[in-house]
Amino acid sequence: MRGNFGEHFRLSIFGESHGPGIGIVIDGIPAGTPIDEDEIARFMARRAPGRDPTATARREEDRVEILSGVLDGHACGTPVCGLIRNTGMHSGDYRSLIGRMRPGHADYAGFIKYGGFNDPRGGGHFSGRLTAPLVFAGSIARAILRERGITIGSHIERIGPVHDAPLDPVHPAPALLDRLSASTFPLIDPTVETDMRRHVEEAKAVLDSVGGCVECAAVGVPAGIGSPFFGSVESVFSTLAFSVPAVKAVEFGDGTAIADLPGSQANDSMTYSDGLVTCLTNHNGGVTGGITNGMPVLVRVTLKPTPSISRPQHTVDLNTGNDTTLEIHGRHDPCIVPRAAVVIESILAIALLELSMDDAATRPS
């Protein structure tokens, strides 16, 4: 079990979906960092369930109780513990699932790993609810980065086959990223919203679910953050991204599509602009050699369709040792993607802050 991340901005998450609460301990927040609880609440509300027809009907306030490390709106420099109480559980929904493994969910792998002692209710520690503490940590990280001129925002790049317009990889406007990061259904082209919502509704109507992709950018990132090999921006961000339940792919810049380009196009030609080195294109997503190159950091994170669906599925019953058919009732997100957008923004902020703290520790003076 590994519930912690980071060497400088250190996180340790805890909790289960249907336990008393979930939360995080954050170590490494510099003393004096402003902690704006209203802003934190706004980011938490974007991820919170029960607010949108594309989300689970489970209703949670997701208010963070800060138990330590903050006084009069500023970090004390000591560990900050944020607790989010669980209130909207219907644990009875899970009684019929005991021993009957949900395909696509962590039930079987978790049962084997923990010998059946793991809490299966609502997915237990595997639940997407555990991303709420990441949003809390990310809210603090992005506030620190914003003071340094870094803006982060994301949009729903696609749900199933319905695509939004892409972010401009070279000049994603900070004002656009701010608009997107204030939205619970962030889209560059609002005219695609109806089609996206219809796609989710149609899947839900036939007891199914859908996946999609979040595209996220950070602008104002200086060149020089990250390091080769294991401390690369790609590897540290991917560690966080693949820790988010339901994430199946991570791409930087053109991602897998870069294989279609010859080197002459995939290379981002460099130029001086007002005395600063910049690139004319951003096929590499702002990272070369594992280190930021001064271009916007551009990532795409693909999430699978929600595994818990009401449609009958073939699975196994560990109680009887037989195959069985499972219909999952209870409250589930027909599509995870809209709620995941703020989670992806949060982990990008956490990765960049962690690496910039490492950078400060390793740069020649």
Ligand SMILES: Cc1cc2nc3c(=O)[nH]c(=O)nc-3n(C[C@H](O)[C@H](O)[C@H](O)COP(=O)(O)O)c2cc1C
């Ligand atoms: C914000 C968020 C909400 C989620 N909601 C649900 C849900 O309602 N039902 C469900 O079965 N899975 C949900 N998931 C996904 C599962 O937690 C995940 O698929 C499961 O733990 C297995 O992990 P894996 O998909 O990474 O292999 C959610 C994930 C996230 C990030």
